[in-house]
Amino acid sequence: MRALLVLITAGMLVGAAQAEEDIVLGLNQSEVSISTNFNGSEIIIFGAVKRETPIPDGPELEVVVTVSGPSKPLVVRRKEKKFGIWVNVDAVEVDRAPSFYAVATSAPLREVLNRIEDLRYKISVPRAIRSVGAPMNIMNSAAFTEALIRIRRKENQYQLIEDGVTVDQQTLFRANVQLPAALIEGDYNTRIFLTRGGKVISQYETVIDVRKVGLERWLYNLSREQSLIYGLLSLAIAIAAGWAASAAFALLRR
Template sequence: MLVWEGLTATPALAQREPVLVPAVSQSRIEVRQGFTGARLLLYGAVIDPAGAGSRGEDYDIVVVLKGPSEAVRIREKERIAGIWANAESSDFRSAPAFFAVASSRPVSEIVDERTAAIYELGTEFIQLSPSGEIDPEEQARFAKGLVELRQRQGLYQEDPGGVRIAEKVLYQARINLPSNVTTGRYTAETFAIARGRVLASATARIEVVKAGLEGQVVTAAQRWSFLYGLGAIGLSLMMGWIAGRLFARG
C-alpha cells in the first residue's frame, strides 16, 4: 500500500503494473449561503514501471466521483379518476447522493460490461442495493427512474471524453458539483486501464461541508440536539404568540 499525502493508491501488481498518483484541486468544499456549485479538477500522473525512458503504454483513464450514500424511496405516480396519486414504490438502501464518471473515451470502448459493472464505470452500473421483495424487472425500472431523475437534477453525470491525457503520463478531468449537492464525504476513484483490464486504481477524498451561519446551525443541532430541539419549540411558540397578538389587534 502506497500513500501520498492522505491519498491511497493500490497498484494491481507491484512493480510490474503502473502506479497512479492522484490529486484534487479542492479537498474541502464549503457550502455557504448563495452557493452556486463548484468545479473540481481531478488530475495526476500514471507512473510506468518500465521507467521514464520507456515507450510506455497507451492507458485509458476513468474517474468516478461518488457522494455519500443514502436510503431512497422511489414512488410511482398514477392517474386515478383524474387525480395523480402515489402507486407502487421501491426502496434502495445505499444510493449515492452524487455520481459522476469522466473517461478518456466512451467506457464501452475501454472495458466490457462485466468489468464496468464491477467498478461502477457508468450510471447504469451504480450499485443501488435495493431492499424488500419486488419483481426484478420492476426493480430495474425503478432503478432506471431514479437515475434519470438525478440526471435531470445534475446529480448523476457521465462525460465520455472528459479526461485528457498528455504524453501518456499526465491526466486531468473536470467535474461540476451543482448547487443542490449533498454535504458529506466524497470519494474520487481513478482507474488506469489497458487492453480491457484495470491495471491500477487510486482514491482521493473530498469533504463537502456547510459553512457560515448554516454550518453553525447544523453543528449546534448535532452537538446539542436536545437543547436545539427545545430552542426550536420555544421559537415556534413565540412566533405563534406574536402572530396571534398581531391578528388580535387587527
C-alpha cells in the same frame, strides 16, 4: 507440474505488468465549504502515470474518474392518475444510492471499460446504485432504478462526462467535475482508474471533504442538537418576515 508452473509464471508476469503503471494524483482542492451563497464548485483532478519501464505496446492508456457523494437508502415510488388525481401505486426500496455521482472518461465509456470490469469495480452510474430486490407484485423493478437515474441526471446530481478526461502522451491526465449547489455534507470518494483494452490495470482513491460552514453550519447543528429552539427560531423569523411585509405594504398604500 510443468503446466502448473507455466500458469503460475504467467500470472506473476501479468501482475508485474499491471504494477508497472501507478497513479500520482493531485486535486485543486481537497475540501469544499458550503456557505449561504454556495452555488456549486468545480473540482480539478489531475495527475500522472508513474512508470519504471517504457510505455507498453498495445491498446492506449485510458483514464476513468469517479466522484461519489454519501450513499443512503431511499424509496422510489411510481404514481398513476386515478379519478383525476395522482396517487402512489408501487414502491421499490433502493438499498444504497449515492447522493451525487459523476463519471468522467477519456473516451466513450463502452470503449474504455468492459462490462466485467464495470461489474467488479461498480464504475458506471447504474452499477453505483445497489438495489437487491423488490416486492413480488413489482414486475419491472429495474424501471424504478432507471427513473431514479433519470431524475437525478436532470438535477445534475448524476453525471456521465464522456471524453471529459484529457490524457497527454499516455502519462499526464486532467479532469474537471462540476459539483452542483445541492450538495449534502460528507466524504466524497474519488477514484481514478487506468485501463487498457477495457481492463483496469491500476486504481487510486482519495476523499474530498464537503462541509457546511458559517451560518449554514450553525443552523444545521441547531436543527440536529436543539430542535425545539430551532423550531421556535424559525417561527419567530416567519412572524417577523410577515410583519415586515405587511408594514411595507401598508406604507406603499399611503
